[in-house]
Amino acid sequence: xxxxxxxxxxxxxxxxxxxxxQLLEVKGNLFLIDCGEGTQMQLRKSKIKxxxxxxxxxxxxxxxxxxxxxxxISTFRLLGRTxxxxxxxPKGIKEIITLQLKLAKSWTDYELHFIExxxxxxxxxxxxxxxxxxxLPLDHRVYTNGFLFTTKSSVRKIDSEAINDLxxxxxxxxxxxxxxxxxxxxxxxxxxxxxTLPPDVPKRYAFCSDTAYNEALVQRIKGVDVxxxxxxxxxxxxxxxxxxxxxxxxxxxxxxxxxxxxQLILGHYSNRYSDKNEFIEEASPIFENVILSEDLKSYxx
Amino acid sequence: xxxxxxxxxxxxxxxxxxxxxQLLEVKGNLFLIDCGEGTQMQLRKSKIKxxxxxxxxxxxxxxxxxxxxxxxISTFRLLGRTxxxxxxxPKGIKEIITLQLKLAKSWTDYELHFIExxxxxxxxxxxxxxxxxxxLPLDHRVYTNGFLFTTKSSVRKIDSEAINDLxxxxxxxxxxxxxxxxxxxxxxxxxxxxxTLPPDVPKRYAFCSDTAYNEALVQRIKGVDVxxxxxxxxxxxxxxxxxxxxxxxxxxxxxxxxxxxxQLILGHYSNRYSDKNEFIEEASPIFENVILSEDLKSYxx
Numbered sequence: 398x399x400x401x402x403x404x405x406x407x408x409x410x411x412x413x414x415x416x417x418x419q420l421l422e423v424k425g426n427l428f429l430i431d432c433g434e435g436t437q438m439q440l441r442k443s444k445i446k447x448x449x450x451x452x453x454x455x456x457x458x459x460x461x462x463x464x465x466x467x468x469x470i471s472t473f474r475l476l477g478r479t480x481x482x483x484x485x486x487p488k489g490i491k492e493i494i495t496l497q498l499k500l501a502k503s504w505t506d507y508e509l510h511f512i513e514x515x516x517x518x519x520x521x522x523x524x525x526x527x528x529x530x531x532x533l534p535l536d537h538r539v540y541t542n543g544f545l546f547t548t549k550s551s552v553r554k555i556d557s558e559a560i561n562d563l564x565x566x567x568x569x570x571x572x573x574x575x576x577x578x579x580x581x582x583x584x585x586x587x588x589x590x591x592x593t594l595p596p597d598v599p600k601r602y603a604f605c606s607d608t609a610y611n612e613a614l615v616q617r618i619k620g621v622d623v624x625x626x627x628x629x630x631x632x633x634x635x636x637x638x639x640x641x642x643x644x645x646x647x648x649x650x651x652x653x654x655x656x657x658x659x660q661l662i663l664g665h666y667s668n669r670y671s672d673k674n675e676f677i678e679e680a681s682p683i684f685e686n687v688i689l690s691e692d693l694k695s696y697x698x
Numbered sequence: 699x700x701x702x703x704x705x706x707x708x709x710x711x712x713x714x715x716x717x718x719x720q721l722l723e724v725k726g727n728l729f730l731i732d733c734g735e736g737t738q739m740q741l742r743k744s745k746i747k748x749x750x751x752x753x754x755x756x757x758x759x760x761x762x763x764x765x766x767x768x769x770x771i772s773t774f775r776l777l778g779r780t781x782x783x784x785x786x787x788p789k790g791i792k793e794i795i796t797l798q799l800k801l802a803k804s805w806t807d808y809e810l811h812f813i814e815x816x817x818x819x820x821x822x823x824x825x826x827x828x829x830x831x832x833x834l835p836l837d838h839r840v841y842t843n844g845f846l847f848t849t850k851s852s853v854r855k856i857d858s859e860a861i862n863d864l865x866x867x868x869x870x871x872x873x874x875x876x877x878x879x880x881x882x883x884x885x886x887x888x889x890x891x892x893x894t895l896p897p898d899v900p901k902r903y904a905f906c907s908d909t910a911y912n913e914a915l916v917q918r919i920k921g922v923d924v925x926x927x928x929x930x931x932x933x934x935x936x937x938x939x940x941x942x943x944x945x946x947x948x949x950x951x952x953x954x955x956x957x958x959x960x961q962l963i964l965g966h967y968s969n970r971y972s973d974k975n976e977f978i979e980e981a982s983p984i985f986e987n988v989i990l991s992e993d994l995k996s997y998x999x
Contacts, residue, residue, distance in 0.1 A: 502840050
């Protein structure tokens, strides 16, 4: 998986501070997570061919997470899109988008589907041959979900050393990847496990924004490879975090530590902080492998 | 009047090409015309104190003219705005904005008024001591208005040469500006016209985007100081202009010429043209005093 941060700031977009949006690439497929105002310009800046996005996941209906969605949907139409697009988000999102398309007399020429979310429990919302996506219920001022992306690895890997001296045909490779034993032309037979290695361990990415400190998350994101957890505030403004149902950097680190994740990425910074290193200084004593998200920066998972 | 172009491109915003929005300053009051996606970022770049905007005029409900409105309204709330804000635009605009504020549970703390427009004739929609605003019905794929801004100049100007040797008190100046005659302490009297000059000639700015070639405009914008007229296309793509109900640079110049305006500003360029000088080359043989709008450039009227 490759994660590209398009925007990691909260509340209001500024000249060089974009509100929440992320692009997750999994085996060539692009998944967009949240879509703040100006996301389509950030996508252009990223140089990623964003017409390939077929699934958009919206955490909640605050502007800094979805005001760019209608513009992106319209731009796909103007660029001649034909591939279907599915939007996953809180109930109400379909009405907001379709009302604007109706009044503009600008229905899309491509299929536009909405999967509206209402569950308070984690539910599976998407699955294909490479990945599954489920919700992570969060605790915010409006109905909000994070999203857990889990890759699948059903294909065994050919052990290049073990097959070094064998004359394999293409269909042998296919049989091995499917877990089958093989017979060569000279009559020799090999069990699958003699020539292959187990599939890659699935990778897991958890996106958690926006939320108050929420220990219910810990079980659901146990041991994920990367956790993006919002840290809108520092502890010095904890009363604001409580009032607005956001988290501090310390709280994000505490969740990461309790869940035993491999890496924590902080983001959704309040505009009041000019020095982002303070977030690392606050989080790292509790959880060491922590980094800052930055607009237009990519991360391997 | 001072006009600042925030965006002058059509259809889809790009990295350095912003969709339609303009700021008109009249004696310290700011009027926003259209509000494409990312307008609030352009306002920040312009360094204009945009919290002073109290009236927003939206020409039509295509995204490149209003997708930034909900974000700007939300940002005003987050910045602690208390002054009322009035939005003038096509019927439906109130439902679009209020639906989003409702679902976000984020009603503004300031008064937000909507004046929804449905008339097919030119109507007066705003007036204060300095300016009046009326609609300019345009011919586009959806209900669309341009806007005509006309300054008022009811205050006579003191003739500094004529008062040079007189000992005037502050109340004398007020009387003169109100058009009254004055009596000095030494008994001398002066008629108003002896000491003042006529008020400034009113200035007029006409904003016309988006529209097909529309001769009905000519009478309504006769002799305006500045006409902003869309020129989405060049004549080489006239069939596209007809199909999408837009204008070519030649057509914009023809309207300017027939209306005898003082200056024409072109804009709303299609993204297909890399050399904007072609618009000037096409328009100037028909109307000489023509210039190109540019994002973040200001013009005196």
